[in-house]
Amino acid sequence: MSELEHRNLGGEAWPFGFVAQGVGGEVPTAHWFVADADGPLVGHAVVSVAAEIAELQRISVDAEHRRTGLATRLLATIEDLAVELGADRVLLEVREDNDGARAFYAAAGYAVLDRRPRYYADGTAAEVMIKHLSEADRTSTAAPA
Ligand SMILES: CC(C)(COP(=O)(O)OP(=O)(O)OC[C@H]1O[C@@H](n2cnc3c(N)ncnc32)[C@H](O)[C@@H]1OP(=O)(O)O)[C@@H](O)C(=O)NCCC(=O)NCCS
Incomplete structure (x- = not known):
């Protein structure tokens, strides 16, 4: 999990100990999910x-x-x-220069709520995005009919 963080989030990756605590269930409000594509x-x-x-x-998802x-x-x-x-x-924050992630969230129905200047350590601003969760609005995984 920590390697995934470093591969896909670079400078924003959480320290190993923090990831270990999270995966170990030591942060009661946090829920962790993985995608394994039938392998690693x-x-x-x-x-x-x-x-x-x-x-x-x-x-995050590995580039390939x-x-x-x-x-x-x-x-x-x-x-x-x-729900x-x-x-x-x-709610979420995304780097203002992360065009791929911003497009992903927009495609999933998230809208820009606010902007947080100098939110990241390198001085980049964050966009705050929001999605209201009604049954009709949720991101669907249903296969097309
Ligand atoms: C953002 C990220 C998680 C998207 O993962 P993904 O598995 O590729 O996303 P999906 O395949 O579910 O994409 C769904 C839709 O979102 C949009 N989308 C996703 N990535 C996009 C990109 N790079 N550019 C434009 N649109 C994109 C498209 O509409 C896409 O549908 P399509 O492929 O049929 O066109 C992935 O690019 C990633 O891990 N990036 C690095 C980590 C990161 O920036 N995380 C977010 C931090 S806030």
Whole structure:
């Protein structure tokens, strides 16, 4: 999991000890998911759910497995869990210069709520994005009819 963090999130990767605590269930509000593509781990996602707000903290897929729908499935799983736990919206921050991730979230129905200047350590701003979770709006994993 820590290697996935470093491969896909680079300078934003969490320290090993923090990942170990999270995976070990020591952070009660955090829920970790993986995509394994029938082999080694190739993606992961982390959501924190507290009361009516779910916060997507992580989502990543290895470069060679991107654009195959894996992140969409991870996100749909997270949204389902969020609703199950009583949340009615998902919030997230994304680097303003991360065009791929911003396009991914937009395709999944997330809208820009705000902008946080100098949010990241290198001075880059974050876009805050939101999605309200009604049954009709959730990211669907259903196969096309
Ligand atoms: C963002 C990320 C998680 C998307 O993962 P993915 O598995 O490739 O996403 P999906 O295959 O489910 O994409 C679903 C849709 O999102 C959009 N999308 C995804 N990546 C995109 C990109 N790089 N450029 C434009 N649109 C994109 C497309 O509409 C895509 O549908 P399509 O492939 O049929 O056109 C992946 O690129 C990644 O891990 N990036 C590095 C880590 C990162 O930036 N994480 C987010 C931090 S906030």
